Amino acid sequence: MFLWVKAFHLISVVTWFAALFYLPRLFVYHAMTDATDTAGNERFKTMERKLLNGIMTPSMILAVALGIWMMMLVPDYMSQGWMHAKLACVVLLIGYHHWCIRIVKAFKNDTNTRGHVWYRWFNEAPVVGLVAIAILVVVKPF
Numbered sequence: 512m513f514l515w516v517k518a519f520h521l522i523s524v525v526t527w528f529a530a531l532f533y534l535p536r537l538f539v540y541h542a543m544t545d546a547t548d549t550a551g552n553e554r555f556k557t558m559e560r561k562l563l564n565g566i567m568t569p570s571m572i573l574a575v576a577l578g579i580w581m582m583m584l585v586p587d588y589m590s591q592g593w594m595h596a597k598l599a600c601v602v603l604l605i606g607y608h609h610w611c612i613r614i615v616k617a618f619k620n621d622t623n624t625r626g627h628v629w630y631r632w633f634n635e636a637p638v639v640g641l642v643a644i645a646i647l648v649v650v651k652p653f
Contacts, residue, residue, distance in 0.1 A: 520577035530567035
């Protein structure tokens with residue numbers, strides 16, 4: 512059973528990260544959209560909403576639920592330092608996810624105040640999380 516849960520956890524994590532990488536990239540392009548381009552602006556709003564609600568949030572919920580299930584199947588994980596560090600990274604990624612939700616709402620309400628350069632930097636944050644989590648899970652440095 513554990514290997515099945517682990518496989519689906521990995522699939523949901525990959526899907527969540529794909530969305531964590533793509534949604535901020537949409538923010539970059541959306542912030543570059545001319546204010547007079549109403550059709551383009553509405554298209555970005557639709558894409559952002561569908562990605563967030565249809566893929567990103569369900570993937571996050573599934574990844575977290577399956578992760579909890581794995582920890583219930585192997586309670587020893589909670590006594591290992593690498594798992595505590597990994598969970599701290601996951602909490603930060605969930606915070607990033609919720610920040611993305613706020614940004615989607617800002618674009619939806621036409622209240623975004625940040626430019627495309629800021630979003631280019633914002634787009635890099637999940638990379639740090641992915642690298643940290645992959646190293647922690649594979650290498651188990653402590």
